[in-house]
Amino acid sequence: MNINDLNLFAAVAFHGNFTKAAEAMCTVQSNVTARIKNLEEEFGATLFLRTSRKVELTAAGKTLLHYSRQITNLIEEAKLSIGKSDMIKGQLKVGFTETTMALKGPGLVTEMAEKFPLIDLDLTSAMRDKLINDVLNYRLDAAFIPAPVYNEELEHIHIMDERIVAVTPLKFKSLDELLAQPQLKAIVFDEGCFFRARLENWLITHDITNYHKTVMHSIEGVVNFIESGIGFSFLPQDIISTFYHERKIKTFSLPPEIGAVKTVLIYRKDNLSSPMLKAFISLFSSLKLQLNMQQ
Structure with a gap:
């Protein structure tokens, strides 16, 4: 085993794929496969679970990855301590x-x-x-x-x-007016988005569990749809004041438990x-x- 073997192992763990790891390390897949096999023989343990789509670390693999990172860090420290340059690279x-x-x-x-x-x-x-x-x-x-x-x-x-604010089309004069719509429409990011979770928690506090969702994948897209009058969203105040303060949208403060x-x-x-x-x-x-x- 040498440091290059550990680097190849870490690349496979990162990419979850032997081919991608080989490309990232500027080598061929057969070499990566061979070096991983040698590591598994040396440690006497299976390091990856292999499927047709990807490879995943086993418990032994996770342990080795932990030590591999420590070894890499120690080598970098040694280079700084005894090398000609004290510049971190x-x-x-x-x-x-x-x-x-x-x-x-x-x-x-x-x-x-x-x-x-x-x-x-x-x-x-x-x-x-x-x-x-x-x-x-x-x-x-x-x-x-x-x-x-x-x-x-x-x-x-x-x-x-930071502060989260409700961002609405210009026509709304208050959040109460927004919530009074027959069908509430929101522009949100995918499931798992922190701001979407805060928005949904806020709606629950107002006994609203069903609303129309339009999912966007960029901040610009969210703002564009709000400006067009399609719906509202939750975004950081700094995002609006820094990039979108001239847009035809309106912001409203939220209670600390939602907005902070x-x-x-x-x-x-x-x-x-x-x-x-x-x-x-x-x-x-x-x-x-x-x-x-x-x-």
Whole structure:
């Protein structure tokens, strides 16, 4: 076994597919298959469950992935300690919800480039639950998600407080008027969206369990449909004030239990030995742990 074997193993775990792992590692599938087989023989355990569609880690595979990440982090630390350069170099995978990506992504990339120019950021957006799962399974190094977080394997840093507002067409003068419609229409994201969940909880408090849903897959699409008078939605106040303040839409405040949101940065506790993750977290160590980025 060598470090390249562990890198190939981690690639298969990340992609869930031998062919994709081979492409990512610039090798052939037969080599990946052979190296994984050698690892399984060396450890005396099956590392992946293979199906016709994908491969999944076994319990033994998850254990090895945990140690593999620690070994990789130790090697990076050693390079910094005894190498000629003290510059941190590598790739960091960070996840966001789509709204947080739109607000904070550009500023974050700029600040990382200024302070840690040799760290490449790989940014991705997804629903909250997927981001948590990807951090837990080492597919992401860190992720920005709405709190709360309940998992003993994860650490989190409070990043900022946000407000969710109801966004409606111009014709509505109040939320009471909106709720009084014969058939309430909402523009929402897919199941699993944090803002959709808050919207549905709010409707339940008003004894509304059935409403017409139009599912969109982008913030721009949601705003366009609201402006067209099709329905309403819940979005962060900062998104509207930053990007859509000139649009023909209206916003209404919500009660704190619905409208208040805490955004946190999550990462695995056992991944904190990563020099790149440490560098990333250091960006948020200023007063009140607020993002020092564009507002």
